[in-house]
Amino acid sequence: MLYVEILGNLPQMAEGEVKALLELNNKEFRIIERDYLFLALKANEEAFSYLKRLGMAHEYGILLFSAESLEELYLKAKALKWGDFINTTFKVDRETMLNCSYNVKDLEKELGAIIAQQGFKVNLSNPGTLIRAYCGEKLWVGVRKETFSAKEFEKRKADKRPFFKPIALPPRLARAMVNLARAKKEVLDPFMGTGGILIEAGLIGLKVYGVDLRSDMVEGAKKNLEYYGIKEYKLQKGDATKLRELFPDKTFEAIVTDPPYGTSATLGGKKREDLYEKALESMYEVLDGYLSIAFPAEFNVEKTAERIGFTILEKYYQRVHSSLDRYFYVMKN
Template identity: 75%
Template structure:
């Protein structure tokens, strides 16, 4: 059993990202329960390499057990073979979620005392093993495997890159889009802009392919990729509506992209809906797998995509600001 604590800003999309990574790890792995932002998973350590790719998550780890009361938690803790889980010193840390239904003020001390009696040493400042207690509708006890620090993501925000344009996806969202596309070896972004999606994919160890209509964007994306140490890339200046011309002998396993939402000047002189329709058709021609794509809410992407031949699997809403509502879609050829 495993657990993931997801972020609260796009919780449904975050859950979809976890589901996609579990699916890639094993057809038997799945989400079995959600308690606010806590996901209980059927899976084992084979999922760790893929869960390390998470974007919309605080942390993940090994889930030991759940309980419906504090009494049940302490009873179960007495029967855990802690020697199988604790390496070196330990600390018990509590996460009280907004739906917490239990009085958990002293749970760290009481659970810590149970474990200490087994001969393990507490270290509150720098423990080698962190035991996590989540309080929601249920109580959940797990061992943290990895915490996703905010700083590395913040260092990859648009205004921190050598080539900077203000309109860009947050790195965590860009990473989630790559994961939703089920990319295992490679990913194409036909509207790469400054390369935000490609940076995240490249840092996951994927080979990245990017296309943009503007030469300055291609050169700028190259600078950004090199800045973050991404070396395995192919960038082309070209039209996202003519991908087969750009890649005559190539079929991609995954596409993740965020098409422009702006004026005709930023859309190559074309109307927005016309561009989206032609781009979807072009992507379909070079894709054998999954597409993760964002569109403004006003564009009826589902009807257009299904007419082309896509199967629309998932759809996640986000209100960006007063003039932009959008959906993130996951589609399959």
């Protein structure tokens, strides 16, 4: 058993990202329970190779047990062979979630004392093993294996790149979109802009392909990819509504993109709805797998996508600001 603690800003999408990565690793792996922002997984440590790609998560680790009372937690802790999980020193760290149903003010002290009775020493400043205790509708105890630093994602925000425009997806969101597309080898972004989606895809080891109408965007995205050490890329100037002309002999396992929402000047002179429809038709022609895409809420994407031949698998809502509501879709052709 494993666990993941997800972010709270778009929890349904964050859960969907975990689900997608589990499916990539093993069709038998799945989420078996969600307790606020805590996900309990039916999976083993083989899943770590994919979970390390997560964008919308705080951490993941090994789930040791759950309990429905403090007494049950302490009994299970006393019965556990902690030597299977602790090599040197340890620390107990508590996460009290908003739906916590228990009085856990002494949990760290009590659980730490139980573990120490088996001969392990506490180190509060630099523990060899971090024991995590979560309080929600249930009590959960696990061992942290990986945490995702917000600072690392912040380093890749639009204004931190050599070439940037103010409108760009946050890196965590871009990473989640890539993962929702269940990509194993490669990703195409036919509206790449400054390359934010491609940066996140490249950093998790995927080969990236990008298309943009503007030459300055192509050159700028190249600078950004090189800046973050990404070498496996192919970028070209072109029209997202004519992808088969750009890739006459290729199909892609995953397309991930955030089409422009703006005026005709930023839409290549096309009306927005016409651009979206033609781009979806074009993507369908070169895709053999999953499409992860964002659209403003007022665009009736379901009707258009289904007419083209896509099956809509997932849909996540986000209110960006007073003038923009959007949905993130996962589709398959």
